[in-house]
Amino acid sequence: MTSSVNKVLIVGGGFTGMSTAILLSKQGIEVHLVELDEKWKTDGAGITVSGPSLRAIEQIGLIDEFRRHGAICQNVDMLTADGTFLRQIVTPAVPGSSITGGGGIMRPVLAGILAEKVQQSGVHVHLGCTYETLTEQEEGIKAILTDGSEHVFDMVLAADGVFSKTREQYFEGAPVPQYTGQVVWRAVVERHGLERPALFYGSNGKLGFTPVSSTHMYLNYTEQRPQKSRIADDELLPYLQNLIAPFTAPVIEAVKAELSESSSILARPLEGMIMPRPWFKGRILLMGDAVHATTPHLASGAGMGHEDAVVIADEIASGGTVEEIFTRFENRRWPRCSMIVNNSRRLGEIEQTGGSKVEHIQVMALTMSALMAPI
Known part of the structure; x- marks a missing residue:
């Protein structure tokens, strides 16, 4: 097949x-x-x-940088709140890759790795x-940018986030994200000897x-909160300390002693x-x-x-x-994507309602197994 794509606008960095x-x-596309x-800040x-x-990160060509700056570990430990070991979830090798296990990385670090690669790529x-207007023409789509420049592109790939301006302006009647009744807490702390990801119940x-x-490592805790509300910055530390107070495993006690205003809560x-x-x-395509x-x-x-990036690049090349x-x-x-969104929503519902732990485990296991299939 002959590609009809030589110049592309991507909305969202x-x-x-x-x-x-x-x-x-990499395909020579402008x-x-x-x-x-x-400031291109994350x-x-x-x-x-x-x-x-x-x-997918490996297919983009960034797995070596991820290994250098992040962490890739095998398996996940499950424990009680006081640290009693329950079981270990085995994380298998991922077909079509060099990956075994899962990973973690600081979000700004991953963003920095990607930004550096973008700049090196001649983008x-x-x-x-951003853009002021997008106008379909016979030869392409004309974009007038807010920096005053005008261009004609073969396609526009809109990756402008959960509250997408492009979705709102060009896709009439499109849904908007809905609050699920949960709030996720995150904080950055020292590893305190933790060898792999761990879940304390x-x-x-x-x-x-x-x-x-x-x-x-980073701490994550999912709070059940029926009504969406904001917590003031000066209340974040005591609020989180109160949430994790019932957990008494030795590593958690060490984390409690370390938590401070500088823990990126x-x-x-x-x-x-x-x-x-x-x-x-x-x-125009939403991504x-x-x-x-x-x-x-x-x-x-x-x-x-x-994964979206890998697939659209593959299809353009085709x-x-x-x-x-x-x-x-x-x-x-x-x-x-619909499987991930819907199954993630179901897991949240089970957690909020005190639903079946068996169903929770089944949904997790079946979804992760399905994700092992080729992208």
Whole structure:
């Protein structure tokens, strides 16, 4: 097939947008990336990255940097709140990759790795910039950017996040993310000898730790909160300390003693959404959180964006018209992304209602098994 794609606009400089820019530049495509934040800054603590998501990072060409700056571990320990060992979840080798296990990394560190690679790839990066208008024309789609430049692109890939401006403006009636009734807490602490990810189960919830480097790990705790509300910055530390007070395992006691205002404590309401098909209109395609925002229950939120990048690059390389490329992209991504969003939502419902632990385990196991299949 002959490709009809020579010049592409990517809207959004997050994980999805940067991953896509890297892969398309390898094909010799002229890539322009617009990012509204002029500092191109990524906030946040650590993130857990599943084995299948690491496979996508490897396909983007960044696994060596991930290993250097993050942590890849095998298996996950399950324990009670006082540290009594329950069982170990085995994390298998991921087919089609060099990956065994799962990983963790600081979100700003991963963003920095991607940004450096984007700049090395010859991508035209427009910071502090977005588009004013997108107009379909016979020869392509005309974009007037807020930096005053005008371009005609073969396609626009909108990876502008969970509250996507592109989705709102160009996809009438599209859904918006809905609050799920849970808030995830994160903080960065020293590893205190923890060898691999660990989950501690208490009467008031589940407290987890994921290594993000050779020296540090991040804490994550999911709070049940029926009404969405914001906690003031000066209340974050005491609030988190109160949440984890019932957990008494030795490593958690060490974490309690370490927690401070400098622990990068964050509390984020969990919201999710998957947009019904089609995900494209004319020459505009939605990607990443703009079309399939998920909660972190399956450690696949950022990973779905990396996978989107791998698939769209693959389909562009396969050739055809823009409509054919977008249709093939959708056909490959819809079953996988809808499964992750819907199963993550179900896991949250089970946790909020005190539902069946057997169902919770089954949903986790079946989903992770399905994710091992090729992207």
